[in-house]
Amino acid sequence: MAAATVSDAMYVLMPGRKHYVPKIDVRPLKGKGVAVSAQEDMPMGHFILAEAPIFTLPIVRGQLIILGALMQCEPEYQTKFYEFFNCWDETEEITKELGIFTTNAIPCGGDITSGSLPDKEGIFFFCSRINHSCKPNVHVQWVDWVHQIELRATRDIAYKDELCRSYIDLLQSRRRRQQQLMEKYWFKCRCEACSLTGAELDASDNRRRTVRDTLDRHFGGKCKDAHEGLREIQHALDCIDKEGLPMYEAVLYFFGFHLCAASGDCDSAIQWAIKAREAYVRMSGYALDELLERLANDPLCYPDANTMPKKTLTGPDSPLWRRGLEEASQDT
Numbered sequence: 001m002a003a004a005t006v007s008d009a010m011y012v013l014m015p016g017r018k019h020y021v022p023k024i025d026v027r028p029l030k031g032k033g034v035a036v037s038a039q040e041d042m043p044m045g046h047f048i049l050a051e052a053p054i055f056t057l058p059i060v061r062g063q064l065i066i067l068g069a070l071m072q073c074e075p076e077y078q079t080k081f082y083e084f085f086n087c088w089d090e091t092e093e094i095t096k097e098l099g100i101f102t103t104n105a106i107p108c109g110g111d112i113t114s115g116s117l118p119d120k121e122g123i124f125f126f127c128s129r130i131n132h133s134c135k136p137n138v139h140v141q142w143v144d145w146v147h148q149i150e151l152r153a154t155r156d157i158a159y160k161d162e163l164c165r166s167y168i169d170l171l172q173s174r175r176r177r178q179q180q181l182m183e184k185y186w187f188k189c190r191c192e193a194c195s196l197t198g199a200e201l202d203a204s205d206n207r208r209r210t211v212r213d214t215l216d217r218h219f220g221g222k223c224k225d226a227h228e229g230l231r232e233i234q235h236a237l238d239c240i241d242k243e244g245l246p247m248y249e250a251v252l253y254f255f256g257f258h259l260c261a262a263s264g265d266c267d268s269a270i271q272w273a274i275k276a277r278e279a280y281v282r283m284s285g286y287a288l289d290e291l292l293e294r295l296a297n298d299p300l301c302y303p304d305a306n307t308m309p310k311k312t313l314t315g316p317d318s319p320l321w322r323r324g325l326e327e328a329s330q331d332t
């Protein structure tokens with residue numbers, strides 16, 4: 001396939017940002033088809049680009065729906081669509097159009113400010129060409145009111161590094177991740193996390209499971225023991241740090257805020273809200289900035305404030321938590 005150039009479509013794909021040209025390159029890469037790489041150093045949190053979908057489809061879709069959506073695209077985009085990679089090509093299990101769509105679709109729709117989940121998937125000229133890693137260096141965020149995705153760096157990226165996003169839930173063991181990638185995208189992942197062996201692999205699998213369990217235990221304000229809950233959250237944050245998965249940080253900090261505000265400890269709640277805000281802005285831009293700033297200024301305006309027994313807790317990463325964690329790891 002011919003390499004795409006950045007100048008190809010920026011005018012059309014980035015309404016309102018006509019003069020913005022992201023510093024990326026799309027070229028063939030051995031063993032991966034085409035790949036996207038950085039054309040400048042990009043520090044963690046760096047905004048790389050915003051991109052509107054060529055078209056989107058509901059999550060439940062079929063051949064007729066996809067043909068209908070394609071027919072509504074400009075002829076130029078219909079041609080571009082057929083240039084995308086189709087990992088189902090050799091299987092002949094599904095039609096060409098569905099194969100291309102399924103290989104390249106990125107979840108979108110849903111609104112981070114209201115907490116609604118993605119309800120569709122879209123094809124994107126650049127972002128759909130980004131390959132997968134289980135320790136990705138970029139994060140894609142759908143921004144509903146502008147109908148675009150935004151791409152940001154999740155760690156420091158050096159000039160010429162390949163950009164990699166995640167196609168799947170990363171909080172699973174390597175065995176499950178590889179199984180899913182093979183079933184859905186027909187490739188064996190050889191990323192840094194998948195290349196671990198022995199004790200290092202076990203430790204990585206355990207850390208990812210710990211984070212998943214912590215998220216499950218805290219969603220919807222389910223955790224009722226504030227002290228134990230904060231300890232779990234801090235441990236999960238350490239796991240995330242070791243796994244290099246900062247996109248899960250903000251929600252964990254927010255759970256810390258919830259426990260402190262619910263327990264009436266405003267000082268600690270403020271510290272957790274500030275960290276949640278910093279993490280959201282780094283990964284997802286300014287969507288929740290105002291809300292989190294309001295909570296950091298006045299935790300008592302949070303609807304769940306003072307709904308648990310009153311307690312004095314601690315902020316994130318306080319020496320107290322560090323000591324508690326060290327003692328816990330000596331105990332086990």
Ligand SMILES: C[S@@+](CC[C@H](N)C(=O)[O-])C[C@H]1O[C@@H](n2cnc3c(N)ncnc32)[C@H](O)[C@@H]1O
Pocket residue numbers: 031032033034035084085087103104105128129130131132133185186187188189190191
């Ligand atoms: C969304 S496309 C990504 C762009 C694709 N490389 C291309 O040539 O257009 C997904 C496909 O890229 C390939 N791919 C993505 N990540 C990969 C990786 N880490 N290692 C090998 N192949 C990968 C797989 O064939 C997968 O089905």
